[in-house]
Amino acid sequence: MADPELPRVSVLMITKDRRPWLAEALKSIEALDYPREKLEIVVVETTNAPLAPPGVVYVVWPPDERGYGVARNVSVQASTGEILAFTDDDCVVDRGWLRELVAPMLQYPDVAGVGGAVLPWDATLLGQCEHVLGYPGGGLPYIHRAGGNLVETRQLNTANCAYRRGALLAAGGFEPRAVRGGEDYLLVRAVARRARCLFNPRAVVYHRSRGSLRRLFARFFNFGRGQIEMLGFIDERRQFARDMARTSLVLKYLGLLIVLVLIRANPLWLGVGGAAHYAYLVLSHRYITRYISRRDVLWAAPAVRFVSDLGMDCGRVWGLIEWITGGSRA
Numbered sequence: 001m002a003d004p005e006l007p008r009v010s011v012l013m014i015t016k017d018r019r020p021w022l023a024e025a026l027k028s029i030e031a032l033d034y035p036r037e038k039l040e041i042v043v044v045e046t047t048n049a050p051l052a053p054p055g056v057v058y059v060v061w062p063p064d065e066r067g068y069g070v071a072r073n074v075s076v077q078a079s080t081g082e083i084l085a086f087t088d089d090d091c092v093v094d095r096g097w098l099r100e101l102v103a104p105m106l107q108y109p110d111v112a113g114v115g116g117a118v119l120p121w122d123a124t125l126l127g128q129c130e131h132v133l134g135y136p137g138g139g140l141p142y143i144h145r146a147g148g149n150l151v152e153t154r155q156l157n158t159a160n161c162a163y164r165r166g167a168l169l170a171a172g173g174f175e176p177r178a179v180r181g182g183e184d185y186l187l188v189r190a191v192a193r194r195a196r197c198l199f200n201p202r203a204v205v206y207h208r209s210r211g212s213l214r215r216l217f218a219r220f221f222n223f224g225r226g227q228i229e230m231l232g233f234i235d236e237r238r239q240f241a242r243d244m245a246r247t248s249l250v251l252k253y254l255g256l257l258i259v260l261v262l263i264r265a266n267p268l269w270l271g272v273g274g275a276a277h278y279a280y281l282v283l284s285h286r287y288i289t290r291y292i293s294r295r296d297v298l299w300a301a302p303a304v305r306f307v308s309d310l311g312m313d314c315g316r317v318w319g320l321i322e323w324i325t326g327g328s329r330a
Contacts, residue, residue, distance in 0.1 A: 003035050003038075005106065006034065006035060006038055006099075006102065007038070007081070007082045007083050007102065007106075008038045008039075008040070008080070008081045008082055008083070009034070009038060009039055009040070009081045009082075009083040009084075009085055009098060009102060009162070010040040010041075010042055010079035010080060010081030010083070010084050010085070011029055011039065011040070011041050011042070011085045011086075011087065011098070012042045012044075012072070012075040012076065012079060012084055012085065012086050013025065013041075013042070013043050013044070013075070013086070013087060013088065013089055014043075014044045014045075014046070014061075014068065014071045014072060014075060014088075014089075015043060015044070015045050015046070015089040016045065016046040016047065016063075017046075017047070018089050018090065019051070021089050021090050021208065022043070022045075022053065022089045023053070024092055025087065025088070025089050025090075025091055025092055025093075026041065026043075026053055026055075026056065027092075028092035028093045028094075029041055029087075029093055030055070031095055032093065032095060032096075032097065032098050033095045033096050033098075033099060034098045034099060039098070040057060040079060040080060040081055041055065041056040041057065042056065042057045042059070042075050042078050042079045043056045043057070043058050043059070043075075044059045044061050044071050044072075044074050044075045044078070045058070045059070045060060045061065046061045046062070046063050046071065047060060047061075047063070048062065048063060057078050057079070059074055059075070059078050061074060065179060066176070066179065067176075067178060067179030067180060067181075067183075068174070068178060068179070068180075068181055068183050069174040069175045069176045069177065069178040069179070069183035070174075070176045072086075072158070072173075072174040072183060073173045073174050073176060076165075076168065076169075076173060076174075079165075081165065082164065082165050082166075083101075083102055083105065083162055083163070083164060083165065084162060084163050084164075084165055084168060085098060085101055085161070085162040086158040086159075086160070086161050086162065086184075087158075087159060087160055087205055088158065088159045088207075090207060090208040091118075091121075091159055091160070091205045091206060091207050091208070092121065092205065092206050093160075093204075093205045093206075094203075094204040094205065094206070096202070096203075096204075097116065097160075097203050097204060097205060098162075100116060100200050100202045100203035100204075101114045101116060101160075101161070101162040101200065101203045102114075102162065103200075104150055104198050104200055105162070105164060108196070108198075110195055110196050111195065111196045111197065111198055112163060112164050112167035112168075112191050112194065112195035112196065112197060113156050113161060113162065113163045113164070113167065113188060113191050113192075113195075113197040113198075114156075114161065114162050114197065114198050114199070114200055114203065115137070115138060115142075115153060115155070115156035115157060115160060115161040115197070115198070115199050115200070115203075116138060116160040116161070116199070116200050116201070116202070116203025116204060116205065117138050117139075117142065117143050117160070117200075117201045117202070117203065117204045117205075118131075118136055118137065118138030118139050118157070118159050118160050118204075118205055118206075118207045119131065119139075119204055119205070119206050119207070120206070120207060120209065121206040121207055121208045121209070122208065122209055124209055124211075125294075125296060125297065125300055126209050126211070126212070126213065126216070126304065127208075127209030128292060128294065128297045129297055129300050129301045129304040130207075130209060130216070130304065131207075132285060132288050132292070132297060132298075132301045133301055133304060133305050133308070135308065136157050136159045136207060137155050137156070137157030137159070137184075138157055138159060138160050138199075138205075140288060140291060140292075142155075142199055142201070143201045143291075144287060144291070146199055146200075146201040148201060148202075149201075150198050150199070150200055151198065151199050152196060152197065152198060152199075153197055153198060153199040154188060154189065154192045154197065155185075155188065155199075156184060156187075156188040156197055156199075157184055158183075158184040159205060159207060160203065160204075160205040161184070161188075163187075163191065167191050167194065167195055168187070168191065170194065171187060171190035171191045171193075171194065172190060173187070174186070174187055175187070175233070177229070177232075177233050178226065178229070178230065179226070179229060180222050180223070180225050180226030180229055181222065181223055181226045182223075182226045182227065182229075182230050186230070186234065213304070213307050216304070216307055216308055216311065217307050217308070217310070217311035217314075218311065219308075219311070220307075220308045220309070220310075220311030220312045220315065221311040221312070221314055221315035221318070222315060223311075223312055223315060224311065224312040224313060224314065224315020224316040224317075224318070224319060225315040225316070225318055225319040225322070226315075226319075227240075227244060227312075227315075227316060227319070228315075228316055228319025228320055228322075228323055229319060231323075232323070244316065247309075247312075248309075248312075248313055248316070249306065249309035249310055249312075249313055250310070250313040250317075251313075252277075253270070253273075253274070256270060256273045257270055278302050278303075281301070281302035281305060282298060282299060282301075282302055285298060285301050285302070286298065288301075
């Protein structure tokens with residue numbers, strides 16, 4: 001692709017209290033194979049002690065409870081590019097990342113958004129398991145389904161995606177009421193009603209694992225609270241609630257327990273059911289051996305999924321309690 005054909009792109013990032021990680025992310029963006037005169041970097045930092053990185057449009061955002069959706073809209077307002085690309089401060093981008101996000105939009109005028117692959121930055125067991133499970137969006141399940149090709153999608157994650165500015169604004173931008181996350185899910189849902197979105201496995205970023213199962217549980221606990229929060233303002237609440245019920249780990253095991261009680265079976269069968277579920281998850285992920293040679297990842301991934309699913313369900317229950325009692329949003 002000749003440089004004169006390339007559009008002006010703004011790379012947008014929000015951050016809080018992770019300046020060493022932010023510095024690494026910005027260093028990778030500065031090294032992109034993209035004309036620097038057509039590249040703008042916007043950083044919105046939530047802080048009381050601002051420190052502007054060199055060479056970026058820097059916006060200070062005071063600590064508050066307005067959340068991710070509002071902060072991302074601030075980054076959009078501060079940008080000037082016709083294409084808006086997003087990544088996170090715990091990622092580093094591949095040198096060809098931006099060209100691979102932009103190319104499908106130049107090739108197909110009806111494409112409004114493009115997402116890319118998210119690979120693990122480190123080789124820890126937890127980091128590899130998160131990649132296998134698709135955390136964050138763009139992980140191995142997405143790469144496997146794409147088979148090296150551009151494929152249509154309705155799931156773009158702000159760790160690695162880009163939108164046409166006009167399409168993003170026409171969709172209303174990021175939902176400001178999405179305080180705890182989910183703003184990227186709601187945006188692509190709105191954009192995909194009007195235009196196509198694609199996944200390009202060649203647009204690669206590398207994501208840093210947060211480092212512990214406790215942190216993973218806490219992250220998904222917050223996601224679960226965010227899902228209940230979204231029930232208060234999204235359309236199609238019934239479908240969204242059905243999807244939550246369908247993916248609930250606790251409801252699956254509660255249902256099995258009720259069946260065992262009704263047929264007066266030995267409660268130990270609950271353990272048998274858990275073992276069968278674990279075996280099913282191992283078998284469903286066996287395709288990963290084509291990409292990852294480590295067998296421990298195959299066997300550990302279901303346990304990591306159990307922790308994340310349990311965290312999500314606990315967050316949903318907590319969110320419901322807050323909703324019913326009018327509890328704090330903090």
